Amino acid sequence: MTIDVATGISRILKQEGVGWVSTFPVCRVNNALGREGVPMLMMRDDRYAVAVADAFSRITAGSRIGVCTFQGGVNAAGMQYAYAGMAQAYEDGSPVLCITDGVPAGSSGNSQYDVASAMKTVSKWFGYLDKPERTPELMRRAFTMLRSGRPGPVILAIPNATATYDETADPYRPVKGWKSAPDPADVRAAVDQLLGARNPLIYAGEGVIYAGASEDLKALAELVNVPVITTLKAKGAFPENHPLFVGVRGDQVAHYLNKSDLILAIGSSLSPGRFSHGIPDPAKKTIIHCNVDELHINKMYPTAHAVIGDARLTLQALRQEVSDRTSGAGRTAGNVAAEVRAARHEALARYRQVMVSDEKPINPYRVYGDLMEVLDLRNSFVTHESGNTRDQLSTVFDTLIPRGFLGWGNVSTLGFSLAAAIAAKKAFPGRASVAVTGEAGLGYMLGNLEVLLREKLGITVVHISNGGFAGYGPGFWGPGHDPFTHRVLGPDEVDMSKVIGALGFHTERVSEPAEIIPALRRALDVNTSGRPAYIEFVCCQYPVYGQWVGRSAE
Numbered sequence: 001m002t003i004d005v006a007t008g009i010s011r012i013l014k015q016e017g018v019g020w021v022s023t024f025p026v027c028r029v030n031n032a033l034g035r036e037g038v039p040m041l042m043m044r045d046d047r048y049a050v051a052v053a054d055a056f057s058r059i060t061a062g063s064r065i066g067v068c069t070f071q072g073g074v075n076a077a078g079m080q081y082a083y084a085g086m087a088q089a090y091e092d093g094s095p096v097l098c099i100t101d102g103v104p105a106g107s108s109g110n111s112q113y114d115v116a117s118a119m120k121t122v123s124k125w126f127g128y129l130d131k132p133e134r135t136p137e138l139m140r141r142a143f144t145m146l147r148s149g150r151p152g153p154v155i156l157a158i159p160n161a162t163a164t165y166d167e168t169a170d171p172y173r174p175v176k177g178w179k180s181a182p183d184p185a186d187v188r189a190a191v192d193q194l195l196g197a198r199n200p201l202i203y204a205g206e207g208v209i210y211a212g213a214s215e216d217l218k219a220l221a222e223l224v225n226v227p228v229i230t231t232l233k234a235k236g237a238f239p240e241n242h243p244l245f246v247g248v249r250g251d252q253v254a255h256y257l258n259k260s261d262l263i264l265a266i267g268s269s270l271s272p273g274r275f276s277h278g279i280p281d282p283a284k285k286t287i288i289h290c291n292v293d294e295l296h297i298n299k300m301y302p303t304a305h306a307v308i309g310d311a312r313l314t315l316q317a318l319r320q321e322v323s324d325r326t327s328g329a330g331r332t333a334g335n336v337a338a339e340v341r342a343a344r345h346e347a348l349a350r351y352r353q354v355m356v357s358d359e360k361p362i363n364p365y366r367v368y369g370d371l372m373e374v375l376d377l378r379n380s381f382v383t384h385e386s387g388n389t390r391d392q393l394s395t396v397f398d399t400l401i402p403r404g405f406l407g408w409g410n411v412s413t414l415g416f417s418l419a420a421a422i423a424a425k426k427a428f429p430g431r432a433s434v435a436v437t438g439e440a441g442l443g444y445m446l447g448n449l450e451v452l453l454r455e456k457l458g459i460t461v462v463h464i465s466n467g468g469f470a471g472y473g474p475g476f477w478g479p480g481h482d483p484f485t486h487r488v489l490g491p492d493e494v495d496m497s498k499v500i501g502a503l504g505f506h507t508e509r510v511s512e513p514a515e516i517i518p519a520l521r522r523a524l525d526v527n528t529s530g531r532p533a534y535i536e537f538v539c540c541q542y543p544v545y546g547q548w549v550g551r552s553a554e
């Protein structure tokens with residue numbers, strides 16, 4: 001049967017289990033999506049169209065692929081705006097599918113902006129559908145890239161969505177996605193080192209979550225009795241109430257990174273960006289790097305032993321090897337858990353103190369402490385923003401299930417938290433979904449708040465309202481690094497709860513610490529009937545949080 005390319009793509013997306021597509025118009029595939037009954041979540045700008053789909057892929061660990069469409073081709077206004085979203089997805093390695101219009105044959109001289117070269121800088125693969133009958137081939141390739149190997153965005157450009165082809169000539173079958181298992185000799189070498197180390201440390205990255213390997217990580221850590229840290233993006237890969245959990249950041253994490261003689265990195269690229277730890281004194285440590293992609297081996301640090309393969313298969317192989325060598329007893333050296341507990345206790349004391357503080361304006365940690373109190377941490381979703389909310393939540397927020405918290409941003413594009421909270425609601429409608437933001441993130445979100453009302457997305461935006469960019473300005477912590485550009489109108493000048501309330505959100509403005517819990521409860525309660533909520537917590541500026549260690553000078 002002869003169909004047009006846009007219809008073919010829509011049908012293939014359905015075959016691939018794609019339940020909805022986020023978009024900002026126009027894209028020439030959209031009308032076919034509509035006709036074929038694929039729901040579209042229309043965001044209010046192209047960057048958010050990408051970000052919601054990106055976040056959906058992250059939150060579902062790639063088990064459900066987020067798909068978005070936006071305007072491209074000769075009139076690539078949408079694409080130019082969407083670039084920010086794609087760059088963030090590429091930076092963080094998220095398997096999102098972006099579909100856009102391609103520049104038609106013969107029109108390549110019509111614009112200054114070179115679509116193909118721009119898209120290649122932010123994608124794992126950029127496909128250009130130059131013949132209609134190649135539709136199944138390119139979609140197959142796209143889903144293979146999305147479901148296999150190191151995750152990353154795939155972009156498809158469709159220059160002629162109305163061109164037709166015979167749908168029966170190359171019938172489409174959904175793509176499974178494939179994994180690779182590590183070389184047994186590399187596994188043996190890694191275990192030799194691991195069992196011989198005095199102070200080994202497991203450094204877990206987001207690859208553990210994408211591989212669905214959290215249980216396997218726990219099993220290995222317990223068997224070898226080794227403490228665990230996770231990266232920001234892997235927060236939640238290891239249960240944070242586990243006796244072997246050290247942290248994401250903070251003095252205790254610095255202590256363990258410094259004292260370790262062996263780092264077993266799994267599912268992390270080990271490339272310290274803006275928001276992750278490096279490895280202090282790497283030449284004095286044995287680095288075992290388990291990764292799905294050889295791209296990261298011997299990248300920033302000398303790799304002593306690499307184990308290349310899927311994180312779950314790697315963890316299972318390591319566990320089997322340790323178990324075989326030790327007759328199932330594992331490595332029992334020392335009282336590791338008690339030491340971890342003491343280190344955490346000491347490092348977190350200063351935060352736990354302010355998490356119950358009655359001071360006014362409210363200390364932001366009090367909001368986080370109360371948020372933990374109110375949420376069912378096994379059945380909820382929280383994410384941070386760029387700024388202090390990232391730094392503070394990643395220091396203290398207890399994450400008990402994978403993706404109970406989304407840490408994001410090797411570089412963190414302000415505003416992504418709203419997209420993440422929306423995606424979490426789409427992925428797990430029964431879970432409370434909370435985005436915690438400062439005023440900068442909120443500014444980016446404002447134009448997209450209408451979407452929540454239109455789509456009845458019951459999420460809560462928690463605003464740590466402190467009148468400025470807290471990490472940037474002068475204050476009790478010193479002169480600040482951007483003293484000229486950190487002040488905005490704050491709670492004394494603008495009542496954001498009224499502004500956002502006028503849109504139709506349930507809103508509250510809270511200045512009393514004792515009111516935090518009741519206000520959060522009311523917000524989460526209205527969320528259950530599909531109404532979004534915004535709570536403005538009138539807070540002090542308190543830029544105190546755990547540091548990253550082992551990075552070269554900025």
Ligand SMILES: Cc1ncc(C[n+]2csc(CCOP(=O)(O)OP(=O)(O)O)c2C)c(N)n1
Pocket residue numbers: 386387388389412413414437438439440441442464466468469470471
């Ligand atoms: C798109 C983008 N531009 C610039 C930045 C740099 N940036 C990071 S945090 C921040 C300000 C954060 O202030 P606020 O939202 O008030 O949070 P606070 O730290 O006060 O809690 C800025 C400008 C960024 N992360 N993303």
Ligand SMILES: [Mg+2]
Pocket residue numbers: 438439440464465466467468469470
């Ligand atoms: Mg602020």
